[in-house]
Amino acid sequence: MSWDAIWEAMFGGLPVYGQLLGLVSNAVWAGAALGLVGGLVGVFVMQRDMAFAVHGISELSFAGAAAALLIGVDVVTGSIFGSLIAAALIGWLGARARDRNSIIGVLMPFGLGLGILFLSLYDGRSANRFSLLTGQIVSVQTGQLGWLIGISAVVLLGMLVIWRPLRFDSLDPQSAAARGVPTTTVSLLFMILLGLIVAVAVHIIGALLVMALLVTPAAAAMRVAHGPLSVPLLAAAFGFVSAVGGILLAIAGTLPVSPYITTISFVIYLVCRVVGARQGRVTRVRGGEGRPAAVQGASVNS
Template sequence: MRPLLEWSDVFSFEDYGALLQLVGNSVVAGAVLGIVGGLIGVFIVQRDMAFAVHGVSELSFAGAAAALLFGGSVVAGSLVGAVAAALLIGALGAKARDRNSIVGVLMPAGLGLGILFLSLYEGRSANRFSLLTGQIVSVSSPDLGWLIGIAVVVLAGLILVWNPLRFDSLDGQSAEARGVPSGAIAIVFMILLGLIVAVAVHIIGALLVMALLVTPAAAAMRVSHGPLGVPLLAALFGFVSAVGGILLAIAGTLPVSPYITTISFLIYLVCRVIAWRRDRALAVVGAPAVAPAAA
């Protein structure tokens, strides 16, 4: 009797080289997204905004679905939805309580609108499904240019505001007392977040963007605490998750998102085990354990 699921049903490495050439754009886009997403994820975790990422992604999904329905650019629609959500959260959600309530309103609204637009769309079902779970063959050369350009803008913006953003993320009251424009920094950060979320939707889908924007940074903060070590590790973990997931998905029969999320989650588990063993060793010798920055 044939088993319900065999290895060949999940992976097949026949013609792997030819398939790899077909998804070269997606590999490049995934690498860029993994690096930039890991870097911005450090501030997402420090500012306790993981929930906000999900809210922005739902509005990005709604914008992309609307563009798909009306024949516009999916990248442009995704950008409009993500930036609009980011500006709303940044302007109205200065306090964590207000921010969470705003995100709680935006999430079902964005998801509902997106599902409505997709239900009215009469084109290929793969196009609809890819907005939710990602699609490794959906990154065309023009889209790749847009995605890389957006990622470069986000990276440049992070570099420009890195020090005040880090100060404000770690100790907002002290930063404001020292003259850091916390309100402006929050708006700039939310715009950068909206831009990178719009990129992530095209690689991993709207439902699972946190696997690349939150998990790598959370893992890095388990094993490092330095101002240089955390962002470097987060960028590395994001890169490995995105590129590794895409390379596995080429030989698989599943959407790209399960592979990326699984690798990202395994990295997080390994980092937690390392942190646990380190803390136990420090406790044995009587040294105080260093608490992780977050996650």
């Protein structure tokens, strides 16, 4: 494929950009809400080592949405139902990391298989099937926008309510349990909130790529920031830029929205990784310069 063909596929819609933007404003608003809340939730996903769980929940969310598409009900309702089932099972049965990974490994192929079965039985528009897997900028209908933003708001409020015990349990679960924090309840509530935001992500970026907005922004933020407030705020900002920026770029082209969102998210992570590595080198150098020569020599010899 020539460079002209690639450019036409990615940015061929620039002449009518303003008109197209009005047609997909629902996706922009939903993507903004998802980016902000998803980046915030992703911080705790990383701290609790649950990136694999995000993918597992998305597969059952996809199965629920595909079932809803098949029987003719709202796909948002179906995806929420599938996400909550997966989140409850993982949170209830997967108290330990080893158990959790085993359960997720069982649920992922089961959910994906069910979803493919339901889609194969669906005889409607093929674009509806494709959007559940990889996302489409026109997949958010006016009636669904309120649901998606409302779910994001519920997740945000829920995170604020359990913020302190969740953070304590994420960083030091043994001490949290010893101090009387109801760790099982907090974990289950977090899984439910995670399931809800995954259901929103399925409709923006598709079931296969939800980690681009629920894991990558937080991983990038944790490379360059370390404060209890700076990391969540930076992760939310990265998620917002990835989601909204990807949708705005996708409007001008003919490709699905997911390649743009995932590319922006990945580039942000690479930049943060480079910046974080340079910050680490500068810190080590300054730390060495601030010590006596005898101590520096002893550390080198050791």
